[in-house]
Amino acid sequence: MNDLTHCGTIEIATERLYLKRIEKCDATSMHSNFASDDRVSQYMSWESFKTVEDVEKWIDEWQEEYKKDDTYYWGIYLKPSNEIIGTVYLLTEDSIAKVGSLSYCIGYNYWGNGYTCEAVKAIINFAFTNIGYNRVEAYHAKSNTQSARVMQKVGMKLDGTLRQRCKTFNGFEDCIYYSILNEGY
Ligand SMILES: CC(C)(COP(=O)(O)OP(=O)(O)OC[C@H]1O[C@@H](n2cnc3c(N)ncnc32)[C@H](O)[C@@H]1OP(=O)(O)O)[C@@H](O)C(=O)NCCC(=O)NCCS
Numbered sequence: 001m002n003d004l005t006h007c008g009t010i011e012i013a014t015e016r017l018y019l020k021r022i023e024k025c026d027a028t029s030m031h032s033n034f035a036s037d038d039r040v041s042q043y044m045s046w047e048s049f050k051t052v053e054d055v056e057k058w059i060d061e062w063q064e065e066y067k068k069d070d071t072y073y074w075g076i077y078l079k080p081s082n083e084i085i086g087t088v089y090l091l092t093e094d095s096i097a098k099v100g101s102l103s104y105c106i107g108y109n110y111w112g113n114g115y116t117c118e119a120v121k122a123i124i125n126f127a128f129t130n131i132g133y134n135r136v137e138a139y140h141a142k143s144n145t146q147s148a149r150v151m152q153k154v155g156m157k158l159d160g161t162l163r164q165r166c167k168t169f170n171g172f173e174d175c176i177y178y179s180i181l182n183e184g185y
Contacts, residue, residue: 004095004132008069014122017115019074019088021066026075026084027055033085033107040105042169043144076106076119085110088119090127090136098134100127104150111146120154128182137179141168151178 011020022030031052034040041048049055065071072090077083086106093099102123106116127133138156140147156178165175 004070004092004098005130006070007130009066009072009074012074012122012126013079014118016079017119017122018077018079018082019119019122020077022059022062022073022075022084022087024056024059024063027052027059029084030059030075031055033083033109034087034105037108039108043141043147044103044105072123074119074123076104076115078110078115085115086119088123090123092133093137098132100131100133100136102127102136102138116150117153120150124154124180124185128185132182134182135179137177139165139175139177141166141170141173142176143168143170143173148176148178154180156180 009021011018013019031049035049035055035058038048046058049058062073065073070092074088075084076086076088078085086104088102088104091101091103093101102120104116104120124136127136136156137159138151139162140151142161157180159177159179162175162177164172166173
Protein backbone atom coordinates (compact mmCIF):
# COMPACT_ATOMS: atom_id res chain seq x y z
CA MET A 1 0.00 0.00 0.00
CA ASN A 2 1.25 3.44 -0.88
CA ASP A 3 0.36 5.75 1.95
CA LEU A 4 2.82 8.54 1.31
CA THR A 5 1.10 11.90 1.73
CA HIS A 6 2.15 14.07 -1.19
CA CYS A 7 1.44 17.79 -1.25
CA GLY A 8 3.79 19.17 -3.93
CA THR A 9 6.48 21.82 -3.50
CA ILE A 10 5.14 23.99 -0.70
CA GLU A 11 6.98 26.91 0.87
CA ILE A 12 9.14 26.22 3.91
CA ALA A 13 10.92 28.91 5.92
CA THR A 14 14.08 28.38 7.97
CA GLU A 15 16.01 30.87 10.08
CA ARG A 16 17.87 32.43 7.14
CA LEU A 17 16.15 30.96 4.07
CA TYR A 18 12.94 30.55 2.16
CA LEU A 19 12.54 27.26 0.26
CA LYS A 20 9.93 27.74 -2.46
CA ARG A 21 8.91 27.16 -6.07
CA ILE A 22 11.17 28.67 -8.71
CA GLU A 23 9.58 31.28 -10.97
CA LYS A 24 10.46 32.67 -14.39
CA CYS A 25 11.56 35.99 -12.83
CA ASP A 26 14.37 34.09 -11.04
CA ALA A 27 16.15 33.20 -14.30
CA THR A 28 18.72 36.03 -14.25
CA SER A 29 19.71 35.42 -10.61
CA MET A 30 19.84 31.66 -11.15
CA HIS A 31 22.08 32.14 -14.16
CA SER A 32 24.51 34.47 -12.40
CA ASN A 33 24.46 32.78 -8.98
CA PHE A 34 24.88 29.11 -9.94
CA ALA A 35 23.30 27.77 -13.16
CA SER A 36 26.08 28.99 -15.47
CA ASP A 37 28.91 27.88 -13.17
CA ASP A 38 30.87 24.69 -13.92
CA ARG A 39 32.08 24.59 -10.31
CA VAL A 40 28.46 23.96 -9.33
CA SER A 41 27.22 21.88 -12.28
CA GLN A 42 30.20 19.54 -12.31
CA TYR A 43 28.57 17.36 -9.66
CA MET A 44 24.97 17.82 -10.81
CA SER A 45 22.88 15.94 -13.39
CA TRP A 46 22.64 19.07 -15.59
CA GLU A 47 25.23 20.94 -17.64
CA SER A 48 25.92 24.65 -17.09
CA PHE A 49 23.42 26.93 -18.83
CA LYS A 50 25.02 29.35 -21.27
CA THR A 51 22.28 32.00 -21.41
CA VAL A 52 19.47 33.36 -19.25
CA GLU A 53 17.06 32.17 -21.99
CA ASP A 54 18.32 28.61 -21.49
CA VAL A 55 17.58 28.93 -17.77
CA GLU A 56 14.09 30.27 -18.57
CA LYS A 57 13.38 27.14 -20.64
CA TRP A 58 14.55 24.98 -17.72
CA ILE A 59 12.22 26.89 -15.38
CA ASP A 60 9.35 26.35 -17.87
CA GLU A 61 9.91 22.60 -17.61
CA TRP A 62 9.68 22.89 -13.85
CA GLN A 63 6.36 24.76 -14.04
CA GLU A 64 4.97 21.58 -15.65
CA GLU A 65 6.54 19.38 -12.96
CA TYR A 66 5.06 21.60 -10.25
CA LYS A 67 1.58 20.53 -11.41
CA LYS A 68 2.28 17.08 -9.94
CA ASP A 69 1.84 16.73 -6.21
CA ASP A 70 4.65 14.15 -5.87
CA THR A 71 7.31 16.51 -7.28
CA TYR A 72 9.55 18.43 -4.91
CA TYR A 73 11.97 20.97 -6.27
CA TRP A 74 12.72 24.03 -4.17
CA GLY A 75 14.69 27.13 -4.92
CA ILE A 76 16.82 28.21 -1.96
CA TYR A 77 16.23 31.94 -1.37
CA LEU A 78 18.11 34.19 1.02
CA LYS A 79 16.13 36.16 3.57
CA PRO A 80 15.26 38.98 3.39
CA SER A 81 16.41 39.77 -0.17
CA ASN A 82 14.57 36.84 -1.82
CA GLU A 83 17.63 36.21 -4.00
CA ILE A 84 17.78 32.62 -5.29
CA ILE A 85 21.14 31.01 -4.41
CA GLY A 86 20.57 27.29 -4.99
CA THR A 87 18.16 24.38 -5.27
CA VAL A 88 17.09 21.22 -3.42
CA TYR A 89 15.32 18.26 -5.07
CA LEU A 90 13.48 15.48 -3.27
CA LEU A 91 12.43 12.51 -5.41
CA THR A 92 10.52 9.34 -4.56
CA GLU A 93 12.89 6.45 -5.28
CA ASP A 94 10.54 3.73 -4.06
CA SER A 95 6.97 4.46 -2.99
CA ILE A 96 6.45 0.95 -1.53
CA ALA A 97 9.56 1.08 0.64
CA LYS A 98 8.96 4.81 1.18
CA VAL A 99 12.40 5.92 0.08
CA GLY A 100 13.13 9.49 -0.96
CA SER A 101 16.37 10.81 -2.40
CA LEU A 102 17.90 14.26 -2.07
CA SER A 103 20.09 16.38 -4.29
CA TYR A 104 21.19 19.98 -3.78
CA CYS A 105 23.45 22.74 -4.99
CA ILE A 106 24.32 26.28 -4.03
CA GLY A 107 26.12 29.17 -5.75
CA TYR A 108 29.90 29.29 -5.34
CA ASN A 109 29.86 32.71 -3.62
CA TYR A 110 27.60 31.27 -0.90
CA TRP A 111 29.58 28.11 -0.07
CA GLY A 112 30.76 27.53 3.49
CA ASN A 113 28.00 29.49 5.25
CA GLY A 114 25.94 26.50 6.34
CA TYR A 115 23.08 27.38 3.96
CA THR A 116 22.90 23.93 2.39
CA CYS A 117 22.88 22.19 5.76
CA GLU A 118 20.10 24.54 6.93
CA ALA A 119 17.99 23.83 3.82
CA VAL A 120 18.60 20.06 3.82
CA LYS A 121 17.71 19.70 7.51
CA ALA A 122 14.36 21.40 6.84
CA ILE A 123 13.70 19.15 3.83
CA ILE A 124 14.51 15.98 5.79
CA ASN A 125 12.06 17.09 8.47
CA PHE A 126 9.44 17.74 5.77
CA ALA A 127 10.18 14.35 4.15
CA PHE A 128 9.49 12.44 7.37
CA THR A 129 6.80 14.62 8.93
CA ASN A 130 4.72 15.72 5.91
CA ILE A 131 5.29 13.02 3.26
CA GLY A 132 5.96 10.02 5.47
CA TYR A 133 9.11 8.54 3.95
CA ASN A 134 10.81 5.83 5.96
CA ARG A 135 14.25 6.54 4.54
CA VAL A 136 15.87 9.53 2.85
CA GLU A 137 19.07 8.89 0.94
CA ALA A 138 21.67 10.86 -0.98
CA TYR A 139 24.97 10.13 -2.66
CA HIS A 140 28.06 12.07 -3.63
CA ALA A 141 30.95 11.43 -5.99
CA LYS A 142 33.97 10.34 -3.96
CA SER A 143 35.89 13.52 -4.78
CA ASN A 144 33.02 15.75 -3.58
CA THR A 145 34.09 16.12 0.04
CA GLN A 146 31.97 19.26 0.60
CA SER A 147 28.84 17.29 -0.18
CA ALA A 148 30.01 14.51 2.17
CA ARG A 149 30.24 17.12 4.95
CA VAL A 150 26.68 18.24 4.28
CA MET A 151 25.40 14.65 4.57
CA GLN A 152 27.35 14.07 7.79
CA LYS A 153 26.34 17.39 9.36
CA VAL A 154 22.61 16.83 8.77
CA GLY A 155 22.77 13.48 10.56
CA MET A 156 22.87 11.08 7.62
CA LYS A 157 24.81 7.83 8.10
CA LEU A 158 27.22 6.20 5.69
CA ASP A 159 25.66 3.24 3.85
CA GLY A 160 28.44 2.27 1.48
CA THR A 161 30.10 2.67 -1.90
CA LEU A 162 28.89 1.85 -5.38
CA ARG A 163 31.94 1.48 -7.58
CA GLN A 164 32.22 3.83 -10.56
CA ARG A 165 28.50 4.63 -10.29
CA CYS A 166 28.83 8.19 -11.63
CA LYS A 167 30.80 10.09 -14.23
CA THR A 168 32.27 13.47 -13.33
CA PHE A 169 35.02 15.72 -14.67
CA ASN A 170 37.38 13.12 -13.10
CA GLY A 171 35.93 10.34 -15.29
CA PHE A 172 34.17 7.35 -13.69
CA GLU A 173 33.97 7.80 -9.95
CA ASP A 174 32.78 5.78 -6.99
CA CYS A 175 29.56 7.02 -5.39
CA ILE A 176 29.26 7.21 -1.63
CA TYR A 177 25.73 6.64 -0.31
CA TYR A 178 24.31 8.09 2.90
CA SER A 179 20.86 7.83 4.45
CA ILE A 180 18.75 8.86 7.42
CA LEU A 181 15.83 6.81 8.76
CA ASN A 182 12.52 7.96 10.21
CA GLU A 183 13.11 5.49 13.04
CA GLY A 184 14.82 7.40 15.82
CA TYR A 185 14.75 10.67 13.87
C1 LIG B 1 28.10 20.66 -1.76
C2 LIG B 1 27.54 22.06 -1.57
C3 LIG B 1 26.05 22.03 -1.83
C4 LIG B 1 27.82 22.49 -0.11
O1 LIG B 1 27.16 23.71 0.11
P1 LIG B 1 27.52 24.69 1.32
O2 LIG B 1 26.36 25.62 1.46
O3 LIG B 1 28.87 25.24 1.16
O4 LIG B 1 27.52 23.70 2.56
P2 LIG B 1 27.49 24.18 4.06
O5 LIG B 1 28.04 25.57 4.19
O6 LIG B 1 26.13 23.91 4.59
O7 LIG B 1 28.57 23.30 4.76
C5 LIG B 1 28.89 22.00 4.49
C6 LIG B 1 30.32 21.72 4.88
O8 LIG B 1 31.13 21.92 3.74
C7 LIG B 1 32.19 22.77 4.09
N1 LIG B 1 32.59 23.51 2.89
C8 LIG B 1 31.86 24.42 2.23
N2 LIG B 1 32.60 24.91 1.20
C9 LIG B 1 33.77 24.25 1.21
C10 LIG B 1 34.94 24.28 0.38
N3 LIG B 1 35.01 25.10 -0.67
N4 LIG B 1 35.95 23.44 0.65
C11 LIG B 1 35.85 22.59 1.71
N5 LIG B 1 34.78 22.53 2.52
C12 LIG B 1 33.76 23.34 2.28
C13 LIG B 1 31.63 23.63 5.17
O9 LIG B 1 32.64 24.30 5.89
C14 LIG B 1 30.90 22.59 5.97
O10 LIG B 1 31.73 21.74 6.72
P3 LIG B 1 32.43 22.14 8.10
O11 LIG B 1 31.46 23.00 8.84
O12 LIG B 1 32.73 20.85 8.74
O13 LIG B 1 33.62 22.90 7.73
C15 LIG B 1 28.19 23.10 -2.51
O14 LIG B 1 29.57 23.00 -2.38
C16 LIG B 1 27.81 22.89 -3.98
O15 LIG B 1 26.79 23.40 -4.44
N6 LIG B 1 28.63 22.14 -4.74
C17 LIG B 1 28.36 21.88 -6.16
C18 LIG B 1 27.10 21.03 -6.35
C19 LIG B 1 27.18 19.75 -5.55
O16 LIG B 1 28.24 19.19 -5.35
N7 LIG B 1 26.01 19.26 -5.09
C20 LIG B 1 25.92 18.02 -4.35
C21 LIG B 1 25.87 16.86 -5.30
S1 LIG B 1 26.04 15.33 -4.38
